[in-house]
Amino acid sequence: MTEIGQATADTTLHGSSAAIVALRDVNKWYGDFHALRDVNLAVGRGEKVVICGPSGSGKSTMIRCINRLEEHQQGDIIVDGVELVPDFRRIEEVRRQVGMVFQNFNLFPHLTVMENLTLGPILVQEARQDEAEAAAMGLLKRVKIPEQAWKYPGQLSGGQQQRVAIARALMLKPKIMLFDEPTSALDPEMINEVLDVMVELAEEGMTMICVTHEMGFARKVADLVVFMDDGEVVEAAPPERFFSAPENERTKLFLSQILH
Amino acid sequence: MSASISFATPKSTPRRPPPALEAGVLLWLRRNLFSSAYNTVLTVLALWALFVTIPDFIVWAFIEAVWWTDDPQACRDASGACWAVVVEKHRVMLFGTFPYEEHWRGVIAIALIVGMAIASAFKRLWSYWLFVAWLGVTAAVLVLLLGGVFGLTPTGTHQWGGLPLTLLMFVGTVVGGMPLAVFLALGRRSRLPAIKAMCVGFIEIVRGVPLITVLFMASLMFPLFMPEGVTINKFLRAQIGMILFFAAYAAEIVRGGLQAIPRGQYEAADAIGLSYWQKTNRIILPQALRIVLPALMNDIIRAFKNTTFVSIIGLFDVLGATATALEDPLWVLFALEAYTFIFVLYFVFCFSMSKYSEHVERDLSKGRNL
Ligand SMILES: Nc1ncnc2c1ncn2[C@@H]1O[C@H](COP(=O)(O)OP(=O)(O)OP(=O)(O)O)[C@@H](O)[C@H]1O
Ligand SMILES: [Mg+2]
Numbered sequence: 001m002t003e004i005g006q007a008t009a010d011t012t013l014h015g016s017s018a019a020i021v022a023l024r025d026v027n028k029w030y031g032d033f034h035a036l037r038d039v040n041l042a043v044g045r046g047e048k049v050v051i052c053g054p055s056g057s058g059k060s061t062m063i064r065c066i067n068r069l070e071e072h073q074q075g076d077i078i079v080d081g082v083e084l085v086p087d088f089r090r091i092e093e094v095r096r097q098v099g100m101v102f103q104n105f106n107l108f109p110h111l112t113v114m115e116n117l118t119l120g121p122i123l124v125q126e127a128r129q130d131e132a133e134a135a136a137m138g139l140l141k142r143v144k145i146p147e148q149a150w151k152y153p154g155q156l157s158g159g160q161q162q163r164v165a166i167a168r169a170l171m172l173k174p175k176i177m178l179f180d181e182p183t184s185a186l187d188p189e190m191i192n193e194v195l196d197v198m199v200e201l202a203e204e205g206m207t208m209i210c211v212t213h214e215m216g217f218a219r220k221v222a223d224l225v226v227f228m229d230d231g232e233v234v235e236a237a238p239p240e241r242f243f244s245a246p247e248n249e250r251t252k253l254f255l256s257q258i259l260h
Numbered sequence: 261m262s263a264s265i266s267f268a269t270p271k272s273t274p275r276r277p278p279p280a281l282e283a284g285v286l287l288w289l290r291r292n293l294f295s296s297a298y299n300t301v302l303t304v305l306a307l308w309a310l311f312v313t314i315p316d317f318i319v320w321a322f323i324e325a326v327w328w329t330d331d332p333q334a335c336r337d338a339s340g341a342c343w344a345v346v347v348e349k350h351r352v353m354l355f356g357t358f359p360y361e362e363h364w365r366g367v368i369a370i371a372l373i374v375g376m377a378i379a380s381a382f383k384r385l386w387s388y389w390l391f392v393a394w395l396g397v398t399a400a401v402l403v404l405l406l407g408g409v410f411g412l413t414p415t416g417t418h419q420w421g422g423l424p425l426t427l428l429m430f431v432g433t434v435v436g437g438m439p440l441a442v443f444l445a446l447g448r449r450s451r452l453p454a455i456k457a458m459c460v461g462f463i464e465i466v467r468g469v470p471l472i473t474v475l476f477m478a479s480l481m482f483p484l485f486m487p488e489g490v491t492i493n494k495f496l497r498a499q500i501g502m503i504l505f506f507a508a509y510a511a512e513i514v515r516g517g518l519q520a521i522p523r524g525q526y527e528a529a530d531a532i533g534l535s536y537w538q539k540t541n542r543i544i545l546p547q548a549l550r551i552v553l554p555a556l557m558n559d560i561i562r563a564f565k566n567t568t569f570v571s572i573i574g575l576f577d578v579l580g581a582t583a584t585a586l587e588d589p590l591w592v593l594f595a596l597e598a599y600t601f602i603f604v605l606y607f608v609f610c611f612s613m614s615k616y617s618e619h620v621e622r623d624l625s626k627g628r629n630l
Binding site for chain 2: 123172
């Protein structure tokens with residue numbers, strides 16, 4: 001298996017047209033604080049990249065730059081052939097190609113599960129209501145909670161809410177899925193039901209960029225594991241090598257802390 | 261370890277009511293009215309005050325009252341209240357200077373507005389359509405009151421008066437003021453400095469002056485800004501003043517609601533590619549308005565009471581119309597009774613709105629989905 005997923009300072013690798021997401025020397029500041037420092041990352045179509053690193057290392061910031069919930073100040077970000085230059089006007093179009101799942105689910109509490117799912121297609125793709133509802137039902141079956149369709153998010157468990165959130169992100173048939181710590185707000189017994197859905201999604205060939213500390217998940221599906229610290233990509237390697245033979249001292253320290 | 265002293269005795273007993281004194285009337289009295297010496301003194305004083313006033317009031321308002329006469333002399337001879345003034349003058353009080361034989365139009369207008377208000381109380385009907393329905397009812401009421409079409413005699417705004425005027429002014433204030441309030445609140449949070457400054461300026465200036473000043477400005481200043489020959493009538497000027505005043509206060513309340521929406525809601529809406537207006541209309545506003553509904557109801561009730569101010573700039577709302585009715589020298593002595601009637605009228609409207617708002621607030625605090 002040849003992998004395109006790369007995270008390296010070597011910019012020559014990024015010309016590859018097979019990469020669906022590419023970050024080249026990306027820099028981002030919050031005020032004076034340098035949150036991303038020359039970040040380079042390429043993700044091949046259909047590949048899975050897991051990002052880990054200590055709290056405050058810039059993982060969320062990086063992933064949020066990809067669908068422009070945050071704006072970067074320097075460097076290039078290319079998503080499915082579209083370059084996110086400053087002052088980019090048609091960001092909604094890019095966002096329709098990129099689904100996102102948040103740590104806190106962020107479902108719309110005033111809408112039913114069904115409405116949460118159909119809102120996007122109806123508003124942004126002008127889908128017909130019955131078609132959107134049929135598609136939503138299909139996805140709810142895939143995440144194994146079709147019977148919750150007419151409830152409100154507040155009536156669901158955390159694991160169920162997160163599965164609804166995944167289904168909602170899939171409604172627009174995105175090419176890329178971003179996950180920002182999708183299981184870290186969940187009680188332990190609910191983590192697996194969400195990870196199972198994610199593994200299935202991975203097996204179906206979805207391109208995934210996933211911030212998570214679930215190392216079992218990384219071992220199972222990741223093509224590339226990226227370790228970030230202090231706004232920098234410190235190490236990037238396929239899971240076998242990343243876990244068995246990390247090179248950087250900071251990676252070793254981090255792994256020793258989370259793997260016990 | 262082996263010789264434990266703990267034990268429990270299994271026993272089966274049928275259910276029975278609590279002992280009388282514990283939950284009964286006496287306990288309630290003791291707890292609430294006579295719990296301490298201080299409380300007892302207050303209770304006794306209050307009872308004494310009621311004892312002195314209530315019997316006299318009942319005699320005046322009911323026993324000795326004159327309910328039904330067209331002869332003011334009969335009222336003067338009686339020692340009780342003269343409710344006959346309300347019966348005699350109710351048409352003027354309720355419809356002001358509106359032509360007598362057209363009062364039926366006013367009755368329909370009142371019925372439309374009250375009916376619509378009652379319908380709005382049902383949460384099941386809450387949607388943007390409800391707002392559209394209000395626009396429709398407002399248009400229908402305008403047609404009824406203006407006439408000139410469908411064979412209705414034209415009746416200009418200078419002939420309007422009484423309860424239809426009060427209600428229309430109130431509905432116009434809320435229906436016109438709410439969207440403006442929402443725009444001001446959104447504008448105040450805008451990233452564009454010019455828009456933000458305009459909204460802040462407007463809100464702070466209007467909130468910084470009394471309503472009566474806004475009304476005088478509206479009625480005296482607007483004509484100055486208008487080109488020669490263009491006049492806006494007095495009702496419309498007052499209506500605009502009321503709308504601006506209501507919107508400035510409501511905007512601050514709506515802004516509070518917007519601030520209460522977590523950032524994740526904005527981000528989730530962004531992430532599925534909604535545009536600014538889609539996000540605002542479908543995700544943010546519905547949640548923000550639900551949160552601030554009780555506070556908004558407060559402002560809406562205040563807007564209802566504020567309609568009485570328009571009588572100062574010469575419009576005959578219920579209060580102004582009542583004052584006109586009492587210009588009749590035969591009945592002028594019975595202003596107290598006439599104003600008591602107006603008092604009850606306002607109380608009924610405001611109290612129902614306030615009870616309703618309490619009910620909504622209870623639902624909200626239970627975390628129910630409205
Ligand atoms: N909106 C913001 N304004 C200012 N500083 C921010 C903002 N968002 C993040 N930061 C800072 O940027 C750094 C990176 O934050 P980020 O949320 O990307 O970290 P993270 O790796 O996702 O951490 P965690 O594991 O805690 O989620 C942190 O030091 C954080 O304090
Ligand atoms: Mg984070």
